[in-house]
Amino acid sequence: GEDGKKSTGGVIWHTQGSGKSLTMVMLVKKIQYLKTSEHPRFVIVTDRVSLDKQIRDNFANSQMAPVRAATGKGLKTILKDKGNLVVTTLINKFETVCKNHYLEVDSDKFYVLIDEAHRSQYSSMYNYMREVLPNATFIAFTGTPLVSKAKRNTYTKFGDPIHSYNMKRSMEDK
Secondary structure, three states: OOOOOOOOOEEEEEOOOOOHHHHHHHHHHHHHHHOHHHOOEEEEEEOOHHHHHHHHHHHHOOOOOOEEEOOHHHHHHHHHOOOOOEEEEEOOHHHHHHHOOOOOOOHHHEEEEEOOHHHHOOOHHHHHHHHHOOOOEEEEEEOOOOEOOHHHEHHHHHOOEEEEEOHHHHHHOO
16 A cells, blocks of 8 residues: 555456456556566466466557466475566466465565456465465456355455446446
8 A cells, every 4th residue: 555554456347248357557667667677577367268368468468577487386486586566367276275385485475366256256276376475465366256145245345446337337338
């Protein structure tokens, strides 16, 4: 936060097809610009191989050098190397990192951007992610935030809304 306190992250609710992966690229560039002295690092998390590749390509096309973690062991190695500023991975890779003992990294330097967060936020995968990077800022991207019950609420899990662009507005914008 701007008051010197650690940002808690939050939720970006952008409807399907509105360019969430491009928004991620722009957000990473903005955070890099604003927090240069803090040397921020980014982990972009998806739950499908096709999304992981798409996001990696979007970052690569934006003059960034994303590193894709194809395995859990690979994720651990990549996170340890401070030269890797943008990492893309599938959420299930965190389980391997967790079960193969802890990773010593400055997790407060990490911003974790989770694509389609509503799909994975209640599984053990979410907990593994939090264990591996306990002090990271988590930013959830979703087209359909869950707000039904207290236990299944995207905002309770990730924090306040940062921005929303819902289906009604996207239809008005054609």
